[in-house]
Amino acid sequence: MSTLKSSLEGKIAAVTGGASGIGLASVKGMLGAGAQVVVIDRDESALARVRDEFGDQVTTLAIDLLDTKCCSSLVPRILEEVGHIDIFHANAGLYLGGDLVEASSEAIDRMLHLNVNVVMKNVRDVLPHMIERKGGDILVTSSLAAHYPTPWEPVYASSKWAINCFVQVVRRQNFKHGIRVGSISPGPVRTNLVSDWPEDKLREAIDSGSLIDPKEIGDTILFMLTRPPQVTIRDVVLMPTNFDL
């Protein structure tokens, strides 16, 4: 067994949006390293597939984080189920691309709510628990879009920019409690989310071979989480070599 394999042995992690795509890759990476993982998602059939595949290693919670009550009961529910949280991965997010003038108010509100407000509230709720336990890891899924904003995703890029700022502040406020806060900012990843991309952009990414395999993200997350406690990896930006920026 490699050192990495058992390096999260005994840890309890929670991953939002963990039933597919990047969240699922994060879940698989952590399970492979010996963690017990709570998978939170609104998609019940995807959660059932996760239970079928991983059995007792996972606890699943069917929660729509856009529902205000469900969102505020998330951390208490996880604690009720598994007792404590060592790692919290705020990953669930929505995409909104295309021309700003075409975007509906409803779509803007939903996306900002999930990508920004929910992440901030979940992190706010998990912090007192980690402070009391004198440690923990908080990881947020951001995006390459926050680092290289592109004209076809103004609201999405801004949501991830906001969350990057939040990550920096929370990191600086909480390192004294032994809490590490980091983010991962991938370029285009082969998940369901990219099907919401503008068609020409998706075609371009597929044709140029520039979609990243989710497993790369899972491996990177595992690398971040398995550094020694005194090392925090601030923000990892992962992009395809041939991405034209």
Ligand code: NAD
């Ligand atoms: P995905 O659509 O494959 O997975 C998102 C998961 O979140 C799904 O299982 C979905 O059911 C769940 N989810 C969505 N809304 C929810 C809600 N209200 N409550 C609970 N669960 C909810 O997408 P993905 O690509 O894996 O995206 C995950 C994160 O990665 C997002 O924050 C996204 O912005 C970010 N990201 C994705 C890419 C990409 O190219 N795919 C690139 C950079 C960043």
